[in-house]
Amino acid sequence: MKTHEIEIQKFKAATNNVHGQVLLKVDALISNRxxxxxxxxxxxxxxxxxNARVLMALLKTQIAEFDNKKPKSRHGRHG
Structure with missing residues (x-):
């Protein structure tokens, strides 16, 4: 297995896809480790x-999008 050090310079965008994956577009410096x-x-x-705070916000948004795509229960919540 090759190992790398990936230094995030900037998060540019985040999306998710139909395969349940979050895709992050980043500027990064990558070097062998x-x-x-x-x-x-x-x-x-x-x-x-x-950048960690930006990542947290991007992930929170993408997880909310996953949750919004899930079918809603028609039976109301018990709680």
């Missing part, structure tokens, strides 16, 4: 606090 001995190789996603 050498795994440290004895640690499982993983890619690393790096972003600023500001």
């Amino acid at each position: 050498t795994p440290i001995d004895g640690i499982e190789p993983s890619s690393l996603l790096v972003m600023t606090e500001q």
Whole structure:
């Protein structure tokens, strides 16, 4: 498996598709990452606090869109 460090520069857009996937359009710097001995190789996603907040807002919007596409119950909620 190849490992990378992916540094988010900017989130540009978010959408979702019929396959239940969220698609994020980003500007990013991607570089190879050498795994440290004895640690499982993983890619690393790096972003600023500001970009993390943008990501959270984009994900919240996309999850709401998924929820809006689900069929509504005709029986009202019990609660």
